[in-house]
Amino acid sequence: MREKVTMIPKILTTAQLETVYDLLAEALDAVPETQRLLYLAKLSLALANLVGDPGKVASAVVASQRDLA
């Protein structure tokens, strides 16, 4: 049985998500593989700063950790 999780809220519209999805995918492709981890770390830090709420960042950190394998 799966443990009950608190999901992060859906804020972007589906159309907006689709746009961001493509943007992120293309950006990841544009970065050489050896720099991808650094790129994602920078992206996370920049987004955290723009979100402006450490609590929301923490919930995104936890949400993204689930089901990696």
Add this chain to the structure above:
Amino acid sequence: MHYPEAQPRPSIFYDYRIHPFTRPPELAGAASTAPVVIVGAGPIGMLTALNLARFGVASILLEAELQVSNGSRAIVLTRRSMEILQQAGVAAPFLAKGLQWSRGRSFYRGREVYQMEMPHDPDDRFLPGLNIQQQYIEEFLVDAIAATELVDFRWGSIVTGLAQDNQGVTLRVDTPEGEYDLRSDWVVAADGGRSAIRRLMGLRMEGRSYPGSFVIADIRADLGLPTERLCFFDPAWNPGNNVLVHREPDGIWRLDFRLPDGETAEAALDPALLAQRIEAILDMIGRKVPWELDWATVYSANTLTLPDYVPGRVAFVGDAAHLLPIFGVRGANTGFQDADALAWRLALVARGAAPATLLRSYSEERVQAAREICDEAGKSTRFMSPPSTGFRQMRDAVLSFTLSENFCKELLHWRTSRAHTYEHSALNAFPDHDQAFAGGMPLGAPLRNIRLGEDDYLYDHLGSGFHLLAFAGAEGPDEALDDTLRAAAEAPVPVRRILVVPQALVGVEAEEILVDDTGHIARKFAARAGAAYLIRPDTHVSARWPQATAAMLREAIAIACGHA
């Protein structure tokens, strides 16, 4: 038998002096009880001895070696340390020899990405940092101690045993001429990071140690750079690691760099490899000049503290009490604050003017300070010396951003050692009156320095003991303030009265009268006529009242002396 090195240590800039061992009376069978024995004559032990003497208490100071510090070690004194040294009456040679500074520059990929300007207020006498080698710090303290009658300085004397009971402590002391027992009411453990006292008592420190080792190397070279702290991240010759450069007196430069993971201290100090890296650093800063090595060593970062600094009749200070990271100049500067916080209390207790429980507040305040430092400096350490892949990745993300963005640049500045505010101290009194002030210095805060005129500051007017800083109006003290001033003079412990008045007055009794014709002092203390601050001997505020009374002052003094 203890045989300390009897030859002066080699150095290209410092002439070591051998202080000979002299036979103490205990070796001839004399048995006496000293009020205080201090173990370790590093900067912190010596400052403790000097401050105890200032408060009229004699001590025996045991030092295993016959000469001062091996190498320059702690090279940066903070403004607070200078204020503490000024209170101890020894600031002058430090100012004459040291190099004061307030700015740091950080470089990444050959570009200056961050400038750190440490705060400096016109009311401060001292700049935020003063660079001076530990040999000089110790020499100046040795000289100051030699000028007092109250310190029995015993060189070449190492502690090998300790037993304590309810009445005191018996130390076993080994010397070049044999062993003896030394009995004292109190022991101060100032014997450094590898404290023998800590080991003999079986005490364990709490916290964590960080992976990664750093080399510090002192070289003499003509770099022609100003006194600033330089930091180079991720240089080409040492990828992923960082290099710090500090100027020292006598044309000496401190180079400090992190070793590649897995490299041993032994390998790093190999002369050929060290020389190659020094060359790489000089090349990196664009100064390929001749150089000569004075001293090099390896260190690592820890955030460790004992949970209690006064187990029984032994009081721990400095590195014997805690091991703190170098980032933010935490070592000696934290130790100076320990010594400053302990000495007045131990003096009152040793003289029987305060209950032994007063020392509890020393432990509480300073353990709390050490824990805050571990927390703050831990953050800096995790940036400067990433303990894992994740921390390294995030550090690299921040460094990468510094080339094009500003939002995360502040992470390049590690917080610098500062005076702690003992806001939860058991010695603070009348918190409701404290709350009534709109500004000034709150309970537990360090007394702020105030510029009074050309080369004239508030700290220059302080003596030893408690201070009552009282504020009167143009007509002089009213009846309540007059009573308060009299109560200060009649207190069971010495309280120096500093009366601040808007214009010159005659016929007022106080040890110091400061004419505050511009109202600057009153503004800084948020004080109106009738207000008063009670300042502890370590220049922290323990009570303040918008309208002081004699009864409240008496109660606050009793609380500050541990009688509550």
